[in-house]
Amino acid sequence: MTMKLDRRSFIKSAAATSAIATAASLFPGISFAGWEKLEDAAGMITWHKAPCRFCGTGCGVLVGVSGERAVAVKGDPNCSVNKGLCCVKGYHSVQALYGKDRITRAKVRKNGEMVEVPITEALDLIAAKMKETISSHGKDSVAVYGSGQWTIPDGYVASKLFKGCIGTNNVEANARLCMASAVTGFMTSFGIDEPMGCYEDIEHANVFVTWGNNMAEMHPVLFSRMLAARKRNGDVEIIDFATRTTRTSQAADKSILFKPQTDLAVANAICHEIIRNNWVNRDFVNKHVSFRKGLTNIGYGVEDHFQFQDKPEGINFAEFETFLKDYTPERVEKISGVSARDIRYLASLYGDPKKKVTSFWCMGMNQHTRGTWINNLVYNIHLLVGKISTPGNSPFSLTGQPSACGTVREVGTLTHKLPHGVVMNEHDRQMAAEIWNVPVENIDPKPTYHTVEMFRALDRGDIRFIWIQVTNPMVTMPKLKRYRDGALKEDRFIVVSDVYPTPTTDVADVILPAAMWIEQEGMFGNSERRTQHFDEIVPPPGEAMSDTWQLIEVARRLGYEKQFPWSRDEYIGKIWEEYRRFHDSPKHNMAPYEVLRARPGVQWPFVNGRETRWRFNPKYDPACTSGEDFHFYGHKDNRAWIWARPYEPAAESPDQEYNFWLNTGRVVEHWHTGSMTRRVPVLHNAMPSSYVEINPDDAAELGVVNGDMVKIISRRGEVAMPASINGRGVPPRGMVFVPFFDESYLINEVTLDAFCPISKQPDYKKCAVRLEKA
Amino acid sequence: MPILGYIASPRSGAKKELLQELNALQYCEAFPADNVDILILVTDTPDKETEAMLQQQLKDINALESLSMTFGYNNELHEGERNDNEA
Numbered sequence A: 001m002t003m004k005l006d007r008r009s010f011i012k013s014a015a016a017t018s019a020i021a022t023a024a025s026l027f028p029g030i031s032f033a034g035w036e037k038l039e040d041a042a043g044m045i046t047w048h049k050a051p052c053r054f055c056g057t058g059c060g061v062l063v064g065v066s067g068e069r070a071v072a073v074k075g076d077p078n079c080s081v082n083k084g085l086c087c088v089k090g091y092h093s094v095q096a097l098y099g100k101d102r103i104t105r106a107k108v109r110k111n112g113e114m115v116e117v118p119i120t121e122a123l124d125l126i127a128a129k130m131k132e133t134i135s136s137h138g139k140d141s142v143a144v145y146g147s148g149q150w151t152i153p154d155g156y157v158a159s160k161l162f163k164g165c166i167g168t169n170n171v172e173a174n175a176r177l178c179m180a181s182a183v184t185g186f187m188t189s190f191g192i193d194e195p196m197g198c199y200e201d202i203e204h205a206n207v208f209v210t211w212g213n214n215m216a217e218m219h220p221v222l223f224s225r226m227l228a229a230r231k232r233n234g235d236v237e238i239i240d241f242a243t244r245t246t247r248t249s250q251a252a253d254k255s256i257l258f259k260p261q262t263d264l265a266v267a268n269a270i271c272h273e274i275i276r277n278n279w280v281n282r283d284f285v286n287k288h289v290s291f292r293k294g295l296t297n298i299g300y301g302v303e304d305h306f307q308f309q310d311k312p313e314g315i316n317f318a319e320f321e322t323f324l325k326d327y328t329p330e331r332v333e334k335i336s337g338v339s340a341r342d343i344r345y346l347a348s349l350y351g352d353p354k355k356k357v358t359s360f361w362c363m364g365m366n367q368h369t370r371g372t373w374i375n376n377l378v379y380n381i382h383l384l385v386g387k388i389s390t391p392g393n394s395p396f397s398l399t400g401q402p403s404a405c406g407t408v409r410e411v412g413t414l415t416h417k418l419p420h421g422v423v424m425n426e427h428d429r430q431m432a433a434e435i436w437n438v439p440v441e442n443i444d445p446k447p448t449y450h451t452v453e454m455f456r457a458l459d460r461g462d463i464r465f466i467w468i469q470v471t472n473p474m475v476t477m478p479k480l481k482r483y484r485d486g487a488l489k490e491d492r493f494i495v496v497s498d499v500y501p502t503p504t505t506d507v508a509d510v511i512l513p514a515a516m517w518i519e520q521e522g523m524f525g526n527s528e529r530r531t532q533h534f535d536e537i538v539p540p541p542g543e544a545m546s547d548t549w550q551l552i553e554v555a556r557r558l559g560y561e562k563q564f565p566w567s568r569d570e571y572i573g574k575i576w577e578e579y580r581r582f583h584d585s586p587k588h589n590m591a592p593y594e595v596l597r598a599r600p601g602v603q604w605p606f607v608n609g610r611e612t613r614w615r616f617n618p619k620y621d622p623a624c625t626s627g628e629d630f631h632f633y634g635h636k637d638n639r640a641w642i643w644a645r646p647y648e649p650a651a652e653s654p655d656q657e658y659n660f661w662l663n664t665g666r667v668v669e670h671w672h673t674g675s676m677t678r679r680v681p682v683l684h685n686a687m688p689s690s691y692v693e694i695n696p697d698d699a700a701e702l703g704v705v706n707g708d709m710v711k712i713i714s715r716r717g718e719v720a721m722p723a724s725i726n727g728r729g730v731p732p733r734g735m736v737f738v739p740f741f742d743e744s745y746l747i748n749e750v751t752l753d754a755f756c757p758i759s760k761q762p763d764y765k766k767c768a769v770r771l772e773k774a
Numbered sequence B: 001m002p003i004l005g006y007i008a009s010p011r012s013g014a015k016k017e018l019l020q021e022l023n024a025l026q027y028c029e030a031f032p033a034d035n036v037d038i039l040i041l042v043t044d045t046p047d048k049e050t051e052a053m054l055q056q057q058l059k060d061i062n063a064l065e066s067l068s069m070t071f072g073y074n075n076e077l078h079e080g081e082r083n084d085n086e087a
Ligand code: SF4
Pocket: A052, A053, A054, A055, A056, A057, A058, A059, A082, A085, A086, A087, A088, A089, A090, A091, A219, A220, A221, A222
């Protein structure tokens, strides 16, 4: 068989893949068994398993390789996440490896110009700069900022180097911007992080409520599973509860719109109705729930050095009921715009003992100045009716990135975290020091900066050196101008490891070429506690190397050979086995390296060779020891906590001068800032540039038609972009929506850096703007 | 030497017939969706003339309601390894 003939087969395979991807986006849930026949015809492709890297769903894919090149992708039928299905990004994902401007050599700024240098020279310079900065400005003047796209070993070695060896807690990751409120929601409600349920809930539930979550575009494969379940089971209802009309609304059985921020009030009103109608599962609540209240009027964090510490106080059921008196459906209708009838309808779905209910959410609830609270409030609903930790009954926080859970939450790459526990806890520091082979005094008991404050510190000069890996903050930071100006200041030193040029590499003093996805061995952890291993399937281009190995090279140059002793052909396995020691308990045990290698993903806790699908339920979870029907073992009182949390307004709301809400988000074709997916022709052509969605009546008032340029102006800045009217999404009057994937329209020049005082996660969904025809 | 990928929609009730007719044509490979009334068609013709002829044959298929192209490759236009992967 000649190579030419094989190549034609590959192209035919790509043609079929592309048609399947398009069909899948048109008909969610579609499947093709006949695909196998064509695949056999493809001849010389070898197939290798990997998790997709383009969202937090964690679909298993099979990557087809010819020679040293990845040429095709298909869904892995053995992976329970997607059962052979992919979305349009997944099917085209390998093409993101081969953009023509891929960074393959290191660059260093010399006399203002970026100059190519051997990677060893760049690594020497980074180590020298770190030493110099630490000796002049102290250990807390150097920082690392990573990502939910870091592999688990990437995040682990970053934490070990910075927290364990250098002794600074200046470790953060962009997952702070996408799921920190989910973490603090779990920690405050359950005392332990990560969802109790799993994707299998989709096949069991009768009702799905998507809370501010456009799953049709953001989690398309899970959405397809939901639609397929509705078709198959018949008695399934999907309720879209959102602030704008989207593809999810169109496919839902009912779409309910609420005014921004008022989800807090509606969630409380649902609880009010559940209690008033006597739908409370008294037995469950008496045995498994306790009640708390915290501080109120907690601020928005818009000022530097903002501090907040909540003060939880125990209350009883009667006090919780009294707290809810303010949230009658009629009163909440006035605040939220949701009719009292719809509020009662939502309550009746949760309250009906015959219905199994799964609530899904993602950025809408997490990017929220009361993100922790709204997470608590949705748990409250599920806990009041006891619909939790059983198949189909699941409050389910989805993540956006492939390893936001695996790397950021589980490894703990946030300023206050360690791989097990927190820096503030002496026992946790001792455990880390022992496993990391460093003196315990090295680990600082005080957290330093969360992400927004870290970039403020860079602007102020408290941080002088920052190493940014696998993320693009010069597009994604809210109130962007301040943080870009800060990064560009004279005596700041910025290292960026990435695969393509971005606005962040534009501010770099050193650029390191990074291996991307399947060009390195690694692991991701998805939204349902599933760890997924992948091999180095194709070699990285030029001098590109994994982020893990870059960090190891610098660590050794800083004198930490003892802590980073591994050889390049076995380091991932060794790192995994070291990391696993942190989670050696039935609550969090991780699968051994060899098990991970063999399977398309393994859910933790992995105990005695078995995965755990539903936590806190002794039928499934070996960590339950109370002998009861449920065991919420995260909090010391062995109960889940219902929180009295009020409605409080957004940090900035429309007024006479700035009279529109600005909401920002994503589209199905592009991954985050588009630095990879915009280099995939099919995806780029399908969605070539960003736009501002305007309600048709507002557009008519402004005298704007589709495609006209519109200026979006806030107190921070302005951006002009084309209008989209009655396009894919339609905001209500008084709101505009802008996707952030397009670096030619930096919408974060306009957004506000207000955050949830508990999670420190910024709110990208709400600030005030005005519009002008450009 | 074009290679094209399509979604093919059959006329009502004619999915099986369309599958047979497409697979009976030279240069065509088709397979059906399991749970939706559409087919995937991949065509691979040696030159422009054959491609034009095939297009005519496709037009003449009664069971075919519509064809929408989702992928196009022509090695006269796309010499070299990186054709489909560059921005
Ligand atoms: S749904 Fe997410 S993980 Fe699955 S194929 Fe699409 S981008 Fe990849």
